[in-house]
Amino acid sequence: MSTEILEVRRRWAHLGTAADLAAMRGLFDQEGERLGMPPGVAVQRIVIASRPAEWLAPSAAGRAVVLYLHGGGYMTGSLTSYRHLAGEFAKRINGRALLLEYRLAPEHVFPAALEDAIAAYRRLLDEEGIAPDRIAFVGDSAGGNLVLTTLLTAREQGLPMPACAVCLSPWTDYEATGESMRTKASVDPVITREGALHGAQVYFSGSDPDRPPVAILDADLSGLPPLLVQVGSHETLLDDSIRLAARAGHHEVETTLEVWPGMPHVFQFFYPILRDGRDAIARAAEFILRHTAR
Amino acid sequence: MSTEILEVRRRWAHLGTAADLAAMRGLFDQEGERLGMPPGVAVQRIVIASRPAEWLAPSAAGRAVVLYLHGGGYMTGSLTSYRHLAGEFAKRINGRALLLEYRLAPEHVFPAALEDAIAAYRRLLDEEGIAPDRIAFVGDSAGGNLVLTTLLTAREQGLPMPACAVCLSPWTDYEATGESMRTKASVDPVITREGALHGAQVYFSGSDPDRPPVAILDADLSGLPPLLVQVGSHETLLDDSIRLAARAGHHEVETTLEVWPGMPHVFQFFYPILRDGRDAIARAAEFILRHTAR
Numbered sequence: 001m002s003t004e005i006l007e008v009r010r011r012w013a014h015l016g017t018a019a020d021l022a023a024m025r026g027l028f029d030q031e032g033e034r035l036g037m038p039p040g041v042a043v044q045r046i047v048i049a050s051r052p053a054e055w056l057a058p059s060a061a062g063r064a065v066v067l068y069l070h071g072g073g074y075m076t077g078s079l080t081s082y083r084h085l086a087g088e089f090a091k092r093i094n095g096r097a098l099l100l101e102y103r104l105a106p107e108h109v110f111p112a113a114l115e116d117a118i119a120a121y122r123r124l125l126d127e128e129g130i131a132p133d134r135i136a137f138v139g140d141s142a143g144g145n146l147v148l149t150t151l152l153t154a155r156e157q158g159l160p161m162p163a164c165a166v167c168l169s170p171w172t173d174y175e176a177t178g179e180s181m182r183t184k185a186s187v188d189p190v191i192t193r194e195g196a197l198h199g200a201q202v203y204f205s206g207s208d209p210d211r212p213p214v215a216i217l218d219a220d221l222s223g224l225p226p227l228l229v230q231v232g233s234h235e236t237l238l239d240d241s242i243r244l245a246a247r248a249g250h251h252e253v254e255t256t257l258e259v260w261p262g263m264p265h266v267f268q269f270f271y272p273i274l275r276d277g278r279d280a281i282a283r284a285a286e287f288i289l290r291h292t293a294r
Numbered sequence: 295m296s297t298e299i300l301e302v303r304r305r306w307a308h309l310g311t312a313a314d315l316a317a318m319r320g321l322f323d324q325e326g327e328r329l330g331m332p333p334g335v336a337v338q339r340i341v342i343a344s345r346p347a348e349w350l351a352p353s354a355a356g357r358a359v360v361l362y363l364h365g366g367g368y369m370t371g372s373l374t375s376y377r378h379l380a381g382e383f384a385k386r387i388n389g390r391a392l393l394l395e396y397r398l399a400p401e402h403v404f405p406a407a408l409e410d411a412i413a414a415y416r417r418l419l420d421e422e423g424i425a426p427d428r429i430a431f432v433g434d435s436a437g438g439n440l441v442l443t444t445l446l447t448a449r450e451q452g453l454p455m456p457a458c459a460v461c462l463s464p465w466t467d468y469e470a471t472g473e474s475m476r477t478k479a480s481v482d483p484v485i486t487r488e489g490a491l492h493g494a495q496v497y498f499s500g501s502d503p504d505r506p507p508v509a510i511l512d513a514d515l516s517g518l519p520p521l522l523v524q525v526g527s528h529e530t531l532l533d534d535s536i537r538l539a540a541r542a543g544h545h546e547v548e549t550t551l552e553v554w555p556g557m558p559h560v561f562q563f564f565y566p567i568l569r570d571g572r573d574a575i576a577r578a579a580e581f582i583l584r585h586t587a588r
Binding site: 255259262 | 473474477525527532533536539540542543544546547548549550551552553554555556
């Protein structure tokens with residue numbers, strides 16, 4: 001493995017050393033701050049449905065708008081930990097990114113995060129008056145899950161679909177049944193089968209039985225906008241991405257799956273120190289620009 | 295469905311009306327000629343291991359070289375039927391394409407086509423002196439199968455890998471076990487489960503028991519070069535592509551899968567009359583150029 005990939009694996013592993021959830025949230029914030037902001041991206045704080053959010057924009061932001069839904073297992077992740085990544089997306093699309101700090105479990109279980117994400121999308125459409133064909137949803141890990149459930153909920157509520165969606169290492173199987181949970185366990189520095197099952201248990205714990213969570217891999221995905229899925233080959237969640245792409249393709253969704261060899265979970269997060277992370281974001285930005293062009 | 299996609303489906307279905315294999319080969323040739331050559335592409339006939347082949351090149355051909363392995367179920371397909379498509383690849387990569395008329399079944403069964411393809415690759419490396427990092431293998435349907443088996447055989451023979459490989463609607467499962475064989479049967483205008491099984495039976499009939507065909511989906515794919523797989527969602531072979539991408543990704547191959555909604559088998563073949571066909575070839579050309587750049 002290269003020096004840079006070893007460093008990324010070390011940093012992922014370090015997050016796992018936290019003694020408790022509060023410590024892990026703190027380490028995640030520290031890691032995001034340490035990775036630093038791309039130069040020239042302005043930050044503007046707003047509030048959406050009582051949640052903090054930020055507009056991230058280069059100086060001459062153009063047509064495309066990203067709604068960024070961060071990862072962290074629905075239990076961690078924040079403006080601080082993800083500003084660098086959402087900011088880089090804004091820069092690469094020469095547009096704006098709205099980064100949302102949705103409510104987290106266990107304090108707020110399903111469907112709190114989903115409600116916040118829908119509120120953010122409605123804010124873009126209604127108050128900001130942004131046409132849906134300019135908007136791309138982007139999310140990683142649990143945020144990739146949230147991208148998908150937000151799309152399905154938006155469809156259900158009769159909202160227009162955005163131009164496209166990008167899922168980085170999305171979590172799609174709450175039961176962790178993918179073969180890669182076993183075959184990639186020894187090379188994944190951060191996600192274990194136990195961790196994934198625990199996350200599902202916490203996030204869905206006590207949630208409204210009349211509004212069950214959407215099982216993505218059993219859902220009708222037809223009508224979803226063009227979808228790009230990027231995943232590393234060194235991920236226990238590899239099969240979550242493959243099966244998502246398979247189902248979306250079967251359901252007539254324009255689907256692109258990219259498997260990046262030797263890369264760990266959400267390797268794009270570490271783009272300042274990882275070449276493949278920068279390349280993957282560049283490819284995702286091309287995808288967004290292609291689908292948000294007039 | 296659009297007028298253009300209905301026309302493509304009509305043309306695919308027309309090929310299936312042939313009374314016998316000779317008639318089908320003739321219809322395939324007629325269709326290729328009718329689709330016409332891209333302007334400005336020169337054709338130079340050569341012979342490789344007693345097989346006819348053609349160099350197709352725009353006037354100022356650059357660095358990249360495509361070895362094009364045509365489709366047709368290992369029983370049909372020729373220089374005449376595929377010149378337009380290989381020529382378009384040459385034009386889009388601003389390079390050259392070598393189109394090979396390998397031996398066909400039932401006159402020549404496995405591994406005849408594979409031997410011819412290996413001979414063509416050796417010709418590029420040895421006699422033409424082209425560095426492997428300038429070469430992309432491209433093939434459709436059975437030709438996509440031949441791309442993969444040629445890669446595996448080249449690896450086995452200690453030949454260097456080419457820069458990348460592109461499979462358009464590849465045939466990867468000789469037993470036709472994909473779910474899409476059933477779920478997409480009503481929308482696929484050309485490939486049936488019976489046809490696929492018949493093709494495997496004919497091509498492998500009487501082949502050397504000491505040299506069994508490589509079952510792609512059970513093979514060790516590690517060490518293969520970056521792979522792009524394009525497939526239509528209206529294909530019984532959809533799962534052949536999805537499972538190929540899954541296995542390649544599991545085996546640490548840099549893999550991109552694109553599912554094109556509403557598109558039939560090898561829709562790129564009809565690029566002169568089909569927008570998505572042109573777009574897909576353009577995307578494949580970008581992939582080739584990225585991987586053959588210095």
